[in-house]
Amino acid sequence: MNYNLKKTLKDINVKGKKVLVRVDFNVPLKDGVITDDNRIQAALPTIKYLVENGAKVILFSHLSRIKSEDDKKTKSLAPVAKRLEEVLAQSVNFVNQTRGTELETAINALNEKEVLLFENTRFEDVKDGEVVKAESKNDPELGKYWASLGDVFINDAFGTAHRAHASNVGIASNISESALGFLVQNEIEMLGKGIDAPERPFVAILGGAKVSDKIGVIDNLLTKVDKILIGGGMTYTFHKAMGLEIGNSLLEADKVELAKEYLEKANGKIMLPVDSLCAPEYADVAPTLCGENVPAGMMGLDIGPKTIEMYEKELANAKTVVWNGPMGVSEFENFKAGTVAVCEAAAKRKADGGFTLIGGGDSAAAAIKLGFKDEFSWISTGGGASLEYMEGKELPGIAAIQNK
Template sequence: MKNVNDFNFADKVALIRVDFNVPINQNGEISDETRIQYSIPTIQKILSDGGKVVLISHFGRPKGNNISNYSLKFLIPFLSKKLKVSVKFCEPCIGEKAKREVDQLKNGEVLLLENLRFYKEEEEENEKFGWELSKFGDIYINDAFSVSHRFHSSITVIPKFFKRKCIGFLMKKEIDNFDNFFYGKRKKPITTILGGSKISSKINIIKNLLIFSDYLLIGGGMAYPFIKKKGGNIGNSMTEKYNEKIEKTLESILSMNHPKKQPNMFFFPKDVIAADSFQNHAKTKICPIHNIPNGWRGLDLGPHSIKYFCNIIEKSKTILWNGPLGVFEFSNFSFGTKCIAKKIADVTKKGCFSLVGGGDSIAALKMEKCEKDISYLSTGGGAMLEILKKKTLPGIKAIDI
């Protein structure tokens, strides 16, 4: 599969699908610029060749509506500063005005088009919408790993209209690191940590994880359906509604042993910080995870769980982590997740290979100022989960055809 190093972009327009769907705070400021920062080298390569850049991205979920709060215009000052060029902006991402803006670009210039999701066709894998966007470039580049698991027009349709297409440096780095994780000389013991609240999005990858994991730590909202299935009382702890298929998968997973017939491959929290309501300043107490009183809900790892998980992490040589281990958005219930983040960073400094993905996981590392100690931070949460199912992402397949 070709990457940007395989092309000379002199006098060419590069249409780059990036993912600038970055988190912003209440003041409208970018709170985590990781995705943008990782895309800068690709843009700079085109500019250094003497080419022109047209950037396309989505932001939030406007659901096909032109909503000012979801405009990408707020990125212009930030991008201009990072790229050290005056980045241009065009409000419609398709149409005659956008075409004129692209045609007027000079070598070394950058144009950012408005939010793709202002058009419902983007999320419908619409051929006509993809064709309209394809008019804006000579070479198509996918540098948006984090949305490459989606069948969207800018990911799977646009590449059909290009003979010259490739992946960017961000995408290449993601693929190389996952290849290294799956097929490289990863050292044992291997520990996988799964958190988050939605079991439906992760349960189907667990059997694949069992193939190579020595320890599988399951926390956050992911743990409660398992504990309940094992007969524990989880009180009012949040559990996603799931169907009969997931119910049977839960049962199947719990009945599985290690491929080498070694039991105790799954590890769940021992205790939790339980709260009497779902709010940051709720009344709390420590409870065994299998005995949470009715009216109370587990919102974070308890002290024994933190020590228990950290002891396993301490003896690991390879670590994969996706998802927070508590209600991380509440500061009073983020301690467990931050402790795990710090421990992963500590063992990485001692020679462990660590691969971390998911916004909250990366945010926890940044809160502890240890994100630079991790071997690799993946920009994708959902895309990371799809790769863990050992699937080829649609966005990668579209380039590789």
């Protein structure tokens, strides 16, 4: 699907209109305190544009999963409203309801340039102690109700674009005007540039635990890339397919035949580690260097120095680099070297005029934690959504938005 045909914020006159904005404020909270406000910051360009252009701004988001009434006590968006006031430098009216007279009255009382945030959309997933999943399963009545609260719908939550929820598809299907916010627009442009129209050589780095998590990505990218560099736990399913010894390393036995098929289909495009850092258990202990074969009683937990050197060399000439998934157990101090090295090698490409993209999730968290946030051309805000984009799948939250 060509998402560039979708209406964007600047295609719509928002002055004086009640503008419903689906944002992604699914931020980490510890004891009611936000530990990382990146997602709030990412929504600011859209919110500020709407305020400056005289809209009545109605924001809403999910926060975590809601499985019981008890969850509602600790997963309110109230702390988000407080933080948003600080970064937006204007007052934000927080309504701790997802529907009803109090919410409707507050929305109807909004003046131009005022901002309201209502409660966690996933509170609608539990009603009177019963799990109903009205938001998560796109309940038609709920989407219609939320759409009735505004004149225009803006989807600026890329993190949920791969899901058909009442707060994105439900509203978009029941409102006369809809468009993409700046964050989602940027995501589409950047993912499109990296995956659909790459400059060559194009190198993808795929890590993570399981081949099954990346089947669709490998399938789609094999037709587009010059090389795929594999790391992480899924290495060992490929190694098993090659007849190598993998010791106690992570293995998806039911995916070995599939891994064989990919290796044949790849025609040399898939590069696999030639050595590993191993340990006798899944723990942050001093590593043992193993070659291609992992001895009995050991498990591979990171790529080794020869592989790092091989991957750095491959990345050195790349014009486009797309990275998704760590090279090892990067949260362990002793097994993060591979992820750090690949991160550094990929980051260098931007400095040399290349295009570098991180597809959200663990690799995005790793790059930000390592201090490389500004060293990449784009770090996606949506792990699952960017993964599905890489698989070539349609994203329902974006597909539901009107075309220009």
